[in-house]
Amino acid sequence: xxxxxxxxxxxxxxxxxxxxxxxxxxxxxxxxxxxxxxxxxxxxxxxxxxxxxxxxxxxxxxxxxxxxxxxxxxxxxxxxxxxxxxxxxxxxxxxxxxxxxxxxxxxxxxxxxxxxxxxxxxxxxxxxxxxxxxxxxxxxxxxxxxxxxxxxxxxxxxxxxxxxxxxxxxxxxxxxxxxxxxxxxxxxxxxxxxxxxxxxxxxxxxxxxxxxxxxxxxxxxxxxxxxxxxxxxxxxxxxxxxxxxxxxxxxxxxxxxxxxxxxxxxxxxxxxxxxxxxxxxxxxxxxxxxxxxxxxxxxxxxxxxxxxxxxxxxxxxx
Ligand SMILES: NC(=O)c1ccc[n+]([C@@H]2O[C@H](COP(=O)([O-])OP(=O)(O)OC[C@H]3O[C@@H](n4cnc5c(N)ncnc54)[C@H](OP(=O)(O)O)[C@@H]3O)[C@@H](O)[C@H]2O)c1
Numbered sequence: 001x002x003x004x005x006x007x008x009x010x011x012x013x014x015x016x017x018x019x020x021x022x023x024x025x026x027x028x029x030x031x032x033x034x035x036x037x038x039x040x041x042x043x044x045x046x047x048x049x050x051x052x053x054x055x056x057x058x059x060x061x062x063x064x065x066x067x068x069x070x071x072x073x074x075x076x077x078x079x080x081x082x083x084x085x086x087x088x089x090x091x092x093x094x095x096x097x098x099x100x101x102x103x104x105x106x107x108x109x110x111x112x113x114x115x116x117x118x119x120x121x122x123x124x125x126x127x128x129x130x131x132x133x134x135x136x137x138x139x140x141x142x143x144x145x146x147x148x149x150x151x152x153x154x155x156x157x158x159x160x161x162x163x164x165x166x167x168x169x170x171x172x173x174x175x176x177x178x179x180x181x182x183x184x185x186x187x188x189x190x191x192x193x194x195x196x197x198x199x200x201x202x203x204x205x206x207x208x209x210x211x212x213x214x215x216x217x218x219x220x221x222x223x224x225x226x227x228x229x230x231x232x233x234x235x236x237x238x239x240x241x242x243x244x245x246x247x248x249x250x251x252x253x254x255x256x257x258x259x260x261x262x263x264x265x266x267x268x269x270x271x272x273x274x275x276x277x278x279x280x281x282x283x284x285x286x287x288x289x290x291x292x293x294x295x296x297x298x299x300x301x302x303x304x305x306x307x308x309x310x311x312x313x314x315x316x317x318x
Contacts, residue, residue: 001046002267002292004274006198007171011120011150013077015267015292017049018042018285019202019278024061027208028221030280032064039068041282043075045289051174051202051276053081053124054109058090062112073115079174079200080109081154083124097127099138106142122152122174132160133167140168152200158191165195174276177201177269179210179262179308180231180243181317185269193272204266204275205288207231211259212244231315239314246307250300259284263291265304 002015021027023035042048050068052061062080069076082105085093102123109118121142123135142148150171153164164170173192175184181203192199205211207226214220217227217234226232231240244258251258259277266275277288296304 004198004272006120006200006272006274007150008169008196009150009171011077011171011198013049013274014047015274016047016263016289017051017077017079017200017274017276018047019276020050020052020061020065021056022278023280024057024064026056026225027278027280028224035064035280036068038280038282038285039065042285042289043072045285047285047289048075049077049079049274049276051079051200053084053122054105054112055081055084055086055124058086058088059112062109066112066114069113069115077119078113078115079120079122079152080113080118081122081124081152081174082106082109083122083127083154095125095127097123097130097132097135099134099141102135102138103142106147110147117146118148120150120152120172121148122154122172123156124154126153126156126160132156132164136164136167136170143168154202156188158187161188161191161195161197165197170195170197172198172200174200174202176203176317177266177273177275178204178206179247179265179304180206180240180311180313182308189269193270199270199273201266201269201273201275203278205259205262205277209237209240210244210247210262211257212248215241229315229318231313231317233315236313236315243308243311243313246304250296250304254294254300256294257287259287260291260294261296261300261304263288264294264296265301267292268296268301 152172154174
């Protein structure tokens, strides 16, 4: 198993973790018993770095993980997030990073997860109205209180990372990174590296697109959030397929799956990078887990790097 040490504090996590969002939200229907079974299987494999957020569900993803954590808390590295406000019925209520909100969210997450501490606590989206020093200051108090072990940020800019890190060491930055989302490589990832902050790549499979499983809108369920994402319009899917074809061609030669090539490419970006692919299927979990053993040759990396850096992806990330 490939281990990644996140941040200067060296939080050790498997290079391939498990994104749990899709089990409760955004990507269509799912079944609690199946999800709990999948979480058991993940743990058996060694895939014990689990990612959730209070707003997934909303709130039900943490409740699900609470059930999966019961009786074996110490075997799981649990990451959750606060900062995007949603009502019980799912409405979006904006962003908050106020110190009082941070502390209230942490207590609420601990309660839903039914645990005493969170391993890695991320600010999900930064609040432009609240200085990052104030939010991270409140997170530092949570560290002092033993409620969280490590501090993370999600989708922070290079400047925000620098400011946050001066307030309290930041262990991980979680941001989208995949063959169709590479903008973080320009300034943000180099800044994270300069500061010794680890990187957790979310949506490493391009929300499923890079696996080759989504060829048309009808491949998604009617209530799937991706249908409202610009990259999944009919035009975008048709255009962006050319990137998938490149991945599929390399997968064919290597006798692996496109999903494995897409993930191996993310991991090839550095030993300080962990990825958290999301899945609800045991078959996919195993494929994703095994991607850490797939080594892309120099020529394969070059082809993927060059093609993806010049390819014009149709549709914004959000
Ligand atoms: N910080 C943030 O703002 C943020 C934003 C988005 C996501 N995240 C985190 O990142 C995690 C992963 O991102 P994501 O779920 O958006 O995208 P992803 O990991 O890129 O892709 C997930 C999709 O790919 C499918 N899939 C997974 N493995 C596959 C395989 N081997 N073959 C074919 N299809 C496969 C899944 O299907 P099934 O589910 O049907 O198995 C699901 O539809 C989330 O769970 C969440 O924890 C964080």
